[in-house]
Amino acid sequence: MKKTLTILAFLVFNIFSYAQNTNKIPEPNIDSMLVNINKTALTSSFLYDRVTQLANLTQFNKSNNTATIGYFEQAIQELFNASNHTKFKSLENVRKHYKIHNRLNKVEIGIINVQFQSLNINNKDKNEDALKVENQMYSKINGKPIFKNNDVLILAPLKQYAVGETINYSLNPNLWFEDSNNPIKSIAINFDTGKVYNYTKIDTTTKISFPITYLESGYKTLTFKVNFKDGTTKTTYGKLHVKLPKTSMQRMNEGAILDTIHNSTLSFPNYNETTPIAGKLEYSIYYHTLNNESEQRILLKPIVIIDGFDPLDRRKIQDDDSPLPDGDHTSLEEFMTYKDGVFDTPIIPLLRNLGYDVILVNQPTHYKNVNGVIKTIDGGADYIERNALAHVSLYSHLNATLFANNSSEELVIVGPSMGGQISRYALAYMEKNNIDHNTRLWVSIDSPHLGANIPMGIQSMIDLLAGFGGSAAAQDFYFDQLKSTAAKQQVISQHKTGQSSDYLNGGSPFFQQYYNNLNTNGLPGSNGYPQNLRRIAIVNGSITGKHLGTAGEEDFRIHGFADGFLNNVDIKVAEMNTNYMPTTGGTKQVARLWRLGKPTRTATYTNNSIYGSLDVLPGGYFNSENQIHASVMGASPDIYSFNNGISFGNLIAQAYGFQLLGITGDHFESRTNKKIHTFIPTVSALGFTNPEFNWGEYIDSNLLCSDDIPFDSFYAPKINEQHTSFTEESVNWLLAELAGNPQPINGSPNSTSEFLTGPSTLNECQTRQYIAPFVHKVNNYVWTLSGDNSGYCDWEIVSGQGNRIVTIRAGKGFGVLTCRPQNSCGTGTLFYKNLHGNEVDEDDCGPQLRISPNPNKGEDISIVLKLPPNDPCNQFRNNNEKIDFTKYKGDNLWIYDFYGNLIYKSLEIKNETIINNNLISKTGIYLIKRLDQYGKTHIGKLIKE
Numbered sequence: 001m002k003k004t005l006t007i008l009a010f011l012v013f014n015i016f017s018y019a020q021n022t023n024k025i026p027e028p029n030i031d032s033m034l035v036n037i038n039k040t041a042l043t044s045s046f047l048y049d050r051v052t053q054l055a056n057l058t059q060f061n062k063s064n065n066t067a068t069i070g071y072f073e074q075a076i077q078e079l080f081n082a083s084n085h086t087k088f089k090s091l092e093n094v095r096k097h098y099k100i101h102n103r104l105n106k107v108e109i110g111i112i113n114v115q116f117q118s119l120n121i122n123n124k125d126k127n128e129d130a131l132k133v134e135n136q137m138y139s140k141i142n143g144k145p146i147f148k149n150n151d152v153l154i155l156a157p158l159k160q161y162a163v164g165e166t167i168n169y170s171l172n173p174n175l176w177f178e179d180s181n182n183p184i185k186s187i188a189i190n191f192d193t194g195k196v197y198n199y200t201k202i203d204t205t206t207k208i209s210f211p212i213t214y215l216e217s218g219y220k221t222l223t224f225k226v227n228f229k230d231g232t233t234k235t236t237y238g239k240l241h242v243k244l245p246k247t248s249m250q251r252m253n254e255g256a257i258l259d260t261i262h263n264s265t266l267s268f269p270n271y272n273e274t275t276p277i278a279g280k281l282e283y284s285i286y287y288h289t290l291n292n293e294s295e296q297r298i299l300l301k302p303i304v305i306i307d308g309f310d311p312l313d314r315r316k317i318q319d320d321d322s323p324l325p326d327g328d329h330t331s332l333e334e335f336m337t338y339k340d341g342v343f344d345t346p347i348i349p350l351l352r353n354l355g356y357d358v359i360l361v362n363q364p365t366h367y368k369n370v371n372g373v374i375k376t377i378d379g380g381a382d383y384i385e386r387n388a389l390a391h392v393s394l395y396s397h398l399n400a401t402l403f404a405n406n407s408s409e410e411l412v413i414v415g416p417s418m419g420g421q422i423s424r425y426a427l428a429y430m431e432k433n434n435i436d437h438n439t440r441l442w443v444s445i446d447s448p449h450l451g452a453n454i455p456m457g458i459q460s461m462i463d464l465l466a467g468f469g470g471s472a473a474a475q476d477f478y479f480d481q482l483k484s485t486a487a488k489q490q491v492i493s494q495h496k497t498g499q500s501s502d503y504l505n506g507g508s509p510f511f512q513q514y515y516n517n518l519n520t521n522g523l524p525g526s527n528g529y530p531q532n533l534r535r536i537a538i539v540n541g542s543i544t545g546k547h548l549g550t551a552g553e554e555d556f557r558i559h560g561f562a563d564g565f566l567n568n569v570d571i572k573v574a575e576m577n578t579n580y581m582p583t584t585g586g587t588k589q590v591a592r593l594w595r596l597g598k599p600t601r602t603a604t605y606t607n608n609s610i611y612g613s614l615d616v617l618p619g620g621y622f623n624s625e626n627q628i629h630a631s632v633m634g635a636s637p638d639i640y641s642f643n644n645g646i647s648f649g650n651l652i653a654q655a656y657g658f659q660l661l662g663i664t665g666d667h668f669e670s671r672t673n674k675k676i677h678t679f680i681p682t683v684s685a686l687g688f689t690n691p692e693f694n695w696g697e698y699i700d701s702n703l704l705c706s707d708d709i710p711f712d713s714f715y716a717p718k719i720n721e722q723h724t725s726f727t728e729e730s731v732n733w734l735l736a737e738l739a740g741n742p743q744p745i746n747g748s749p750n751s752t753s754e755f756l757t758g759p760s761t762l763n764e765c766q767t768r769q770y771i772a773p774f775v776h777k778v779n780n781y782v783w784t785l786s787g788d789n790s791g792y793c794d795w796e797i798v799s800g801q802g803n804r805i806v807t808i809r810a811g812k813g814f815g816v817l818t819c820r821p822q823n824s825c826g827t828g829t830l831f832y833k834n835l836h837g838n839e840v841d842e843d844d845c846g847p848q849l850r851i852s853p854n855p856n857k858g859e860d861i862s863i864v865l866k867l868p869p870n871d872p873c874n875q876f877r878n879n880n881e882k883i884d885f886t887k888y889k890g891d892n893l894w895i896y897d898f899y900g901n902l903i904y905k906s907l908e909i910k911n912e913t914i915i916n917n918n919l920i921s922k923t924g925i926y927l928i929k930r931l932d933q934y935g936k937t938h939i940g941k942l943i944k945e
Helices: 007-012 069-082 091-095 248-253 348-353 384-404 418-432 456-468 472-482 485-490 509-519 624-633 657-661 682-686 728-738
Strands: 106-119 131-134 137-140 147-157 161-163 166-179 184-190 196-200 208-213 218-228 233-243 256-268 277-286 302-306 337-340 343-346 357-362 365-370 373-378 411-416 439-445 534-538 554-566 569-579 587-595 601-606 619-622 667-673 677-681 713-715 761-763 767-771 780-788 796-799 805-809 812-823 830-838 849-852 861-865 893-896 902-906 912-915 924-931 937-944
Touching: 069 091, 069 106, 069 147, 069 472, 147 218, 147 233, 166 184, 256 384, 277 365, 277 373, 277 384, 302 384, 302 418, 337 728, 343 348, 348 357, 348 728, 357 384, 384 411, 384 418, 384 485, 384 509, 411 418, 418 439, 418 485, 418 509, 439 728, 456 472, 456 554, 456 569, 456 587, 456 601, 456 624, 485 509, 534 728, 554 624, 619 682, 624 667, 677 682, 713 728, 780 796, 780 805, 805 812, 849 924, 849 937, 861 924, 861 937
Parallel strands: 106 166, 161 233, 302 357, 302 411, 411 439, 439 534, 534 713, 761 830
Antiparallel strands: 106 147, 131 137, 166 208, 184 196, 184 218, 218 233, 256 277, 277 357, 337 343, 365 373, 554 569, 554 667, 569 587, 587 601, 619 677, 767 805, 780 812, 796 805, 812 830, 849 861, 861 912, 893 902, 893 924, 924 937
């Protein structure tokens, strides 16, 4: 890649580099710096230096020369801004000419032929520059031209992908942008079929179409050979992906009825309008199989599985339903798998073999005529209530079909992620309005019953890129996904638009309105949950309080470099980094965008949530960091399968490499990539009735009362898992439920966990503290301690019974410390710790036991235990933990003869002990052992001659 942020950025705008650190400083304004320059040579309406040159238009035809829709849109946005909005149209208005069509077999071709100018300061060799900057003003330094003349030719198909055997391309006069003294005269087009189509421009008011038939799917490179008025020619290219659709016979042979449409009979007015609009669904039925072989194509035993949050409808029911290239999408069918060792095992065939008709439901993008205006309904990110009412209509239709087929079976509804919200609202609505849902089992899978989380650092970074980087892709992502209707309804902490340092803790007005609608839906006292069925949940978040990281730590950082920028030395030209939110009450800079020569852009927030740091709480995780990292670094994220519907890939996939950062350089280097963050906290997936507590606590399922959560049972792992993923254990648990065998909450009063904090090894008679996990809703911690009590000290609990922290004294050998949390609802998991009480001998530090005088003189023996203030040899010493010898059981002084016979023992409270010389009557070697007040054994040797 060429460098567009080279000498211009380094010399002209370096006054902004490190000194400024506020989002209120505007981006550098070229026109205000040119007031002293004679601009008569500025003959073009487009001064390219007015914008961040993401599209790198000066180099396009010289290097890449292949345009996609993303590149075309970035170029139009830059040219519009480079003309100070005097030429062409804004990107929003340009899109009106091709975004209003939803037919994927129609592709408009956008054309740009423009002459533009740029300042003559963008060279590596400073001697070639025509301008210098002083006091934020340009001045001419030589006779070289002030402005450089440039031209660019871009032709691009204005779809990322198309579907159909025949694709209808067209040259639309509304998408022909030309401002040049050398206009286009004719175009020869090869649509990647080998055949050339010639077009001679007579006028720019007639739309010309080219129906092109393809024989196979894949990326298509369109070749445009353009003839200009002066007789010169130039060749450029465009690129899109074309997929051939499956035939009806192919779909039927796969055992599923595809592309079945259900138009809702119920309408919903959104929060800002009064005109009710009905939703629309598409679904596929994978009919039950007979003897694991043939399908019986009649609906008898339905299990309905619902798509979740999916802006722009990128996730289809089957892979082949998606217009996206292979590898650029997931499907509902792919979601229904689990890992069997290293292999993916599909769940749908298991269900079909059990006699189920598996119905996969998608909420597609559709179009409605509202008072004469065509309105686009992004079903995958639409109002949850509207989608829910469409499901009410669908369930009624399915039940009518069952009745007609003489089936007595009831529905099973499975709602992953936002699908759990849609089905919860739909089923509760049916009960509230006396509509028989005929459902026996509702399965919520990692659904945000209390809200979801996208890190504030990620939200803020995208907003900084959109607001200051000039990236059309970042702007689209911010508004199409982060600010989509369904995202605003479910994301707990939401960024305020406009590079603000504030955020909406507890959700936007949409969040509050939605959860009010949800919780007041259904039968009285139901809190919006269906009642006349069995309710179970599978959650992906840890139930043992396992966090995903450390609050406030850096989770993402990338540096961008220009190679050989200055004196052939690489120089850093950009940096972006984010941090997890801090702990409750903490303040942290969570996002930072630095570009050489531009004001540093940051976002700093105080965490006012009582829940803790949402980014690292126990919960089903998502890989936002890794997606952005992969997009910037040009790699592939390593977490796939069913996701939360947010896809960062388009940020760069539609552009050219460094476009996301608002700079152009030569390479990026990764510094930090934590890859994942909490998306659905465990507490949210379980829908706690009273969630006003720290969501990072250990949740003991045995201590939950019947009114703590709205589910009859649930499955949750000990460690966090990918959002909406299955394991062999969770699938087996679900299959047992489907078979009509109610399963207990995974975990039982007999379950155990080595989860106590404290040392495993102690010195005999030493005291130590141990801490149990903070378990939600516990009012009593019951401790036990057992072990060998034949030594100098017994294993005993000194203090703390009933509390989280207990103090014990060690005996000898092995001991076991256990703790069971309790409350009025039950007895929790048994926490334990295996302990060992050691006897420690003297080491090379020297004995602390002094024996004097010489017993040969017939005097009494003085045994003195001397301890320095800080004994470097005593690893067990703790000045706050001493043995109280007034309450000590047993002895602490022993004397042995040469043969190992114990000849004296006693309990000595003072450090100095006097032993009568007559006690040691024989000559020889004697061993003296003494236990000090810290529990350490000291050994001394006595020789009587």
